[in-house]
Amino acid sequence: MDKIHLNGCRFYGYHGAFKEEQTLGQIFVVDCTLSVDLQKASHSDCLEDTVHxxxxxxxxxxxxxxxxxxxxxxxxxxxxxxIFDQFPLVQAIQLKISKENPPINGHYDSVGIELERERA
Structure with a gap:
């Protein structure tokens, strides 16, 4: 399956288990890989044949x-x-979310999670 990548997308949000995270917020870094059949788009050169x-x-x-x-x-x-609801061509998603500054005492680059989902 072909892939579309969105890497290092940075957003400010208010997610977290601690009250401070929900009040002060922080930057979330999202990496997203979409599995899409890009064969038609690779021949047609039309945006309608891919995922924008x-x-x-x-x-x-x-x-x-x-x-x-x-x-x-x-x-x-x-x-x-x-993503599944809005983009019917997407067959699978690999999504990683990282927090660079969570309220954890220590030295690290980031903490985060990664999900892999397939269209039902």
Whole structure:
């Protein structure tokens, strides 16, 4: 299956298990890989034959910036569901969400989760 990648998408949101995260917010970094059959688009050169990654970016942004979840696992699930609902050509999604500055005492680059979902 062919892939469309959106890497290092950065958004400000209010997700987390701690009250401070839900009040102060933080940056969330999202990497998204969509499995899509791109054969038709590779011949037609028509946007209608692919998935408009600008619109996918906006769908992710809306979930991260307009909603509030305790778990980033739930945020990721909501993003996947929105993508499946809005983009029928998407057959599978690999979605990674990272927090660079969670309230954890220690030294690290980031913490996060990754989901893989397939269209039912």
């Amino acid at each position: 990654y600008g619109l996918v970016f906006e769908a992710i942004k809306k979930q991260v910036e307009e909603n509030k979840y305790i778990l980033i696992e739930r945020l990721a699930g909501a993003i996947c569901q929105d």
